[in-house]
Amino acid sequence: MPAKKVIHKQTILNEAFELVKQKGIDALNMRSLAKRCKCSTQPIYLSYKGIDELKKDIFQKLIESFDKCIEDEIALKKYPEYKAVGMGYIRFAKEEKELFKLLMFNNLPSEDLDWQKLSFNASIQMIIKNYGYNVDKAQILHAELWVFVHGLACMYANNLIDWDIELVSQMVSDAYLGLSARL
Numbered sequence: 001m002p003a004k005k006v007i008h009k010q011t012i013l014n015e016a017f018e019l020v021k022q023k024g025i026d027a028l029n030m031r032s033l034a035k036r037c038k039c040s041t042q043p044i045y046l047s048y049k050g051i052d053e054l055k056k057d058i059f060q061k062l063i064e065s066f067d068k069c070i071e072d073e074i075a076l077k078k079y080p081e082y083k084a085v086g087m088g089y090i091r092f093a094k095e096e097k098e099l100f101k102l103l104m105f106n107n108l109p110s111e112d113l114d115w116q117k118l119s120f121n122a123s124i125q126m127i128i129k130n131y132g133y134n135v136d137k138a139q140i141l142h143a144e145l146w147v148f149v150h151g152l153a154c155m156y157a158n159n160l161i162d163w164d165i166e167l168v169s170q171m172v173s174d175a176y177l178g179l180s181a182r183l
């Protein structure tokens with residue numbers, strides 16, 4: 001008689017995601033996850049063939065979490081839409097350090113990077129729609145601002161800064177104004 005599932009796949013995924021969120025991807029293995037789920041590794045292997053399959057689901061959940069952070073920042077309407085994207089990016093890095101590092105610094109298969117291209121293109125379309133730039137100028141503006149915002153986010157994720165978010169907001173505005181004036 002085959003083993004009966006006691007722990008559901010979604011529960012396993014949620015626990016794995018929380019483990020990675022707290023301790024980073026290097027802390028994830030079947031034994032550490034089983035300990036966290038208070039079970040043996042058998043129920044995990046009934047849901048996942050191996051760690052790579054589990055990591056794919058974690059990565060998908062990570063993208064959803066990142067996207068939700070950006071959407072929440074836009075919904076607050078504290079900033080113009082395009083700036084809210086950058087501020088959400090920074091906030092994610094500040095609040096979810098390990099998840100940000102996993103999203104940005106791991107060598108993922110190229111098919112898993114399609115979300116980055118889609119996100120980049122969506123930001124370019126947002127610039128065109130909201131500020132009237134042509135495609136070439138929108139690409140330059142976004143690329144240069146992304147480098148700036150990404151740098152701030154990386155510093156937060158690696159505990160190199162703990163600046164007040166209002167200061168960071170002003171810095172992002174200053175970078176935008178300087179770059180847009182040049183264009």
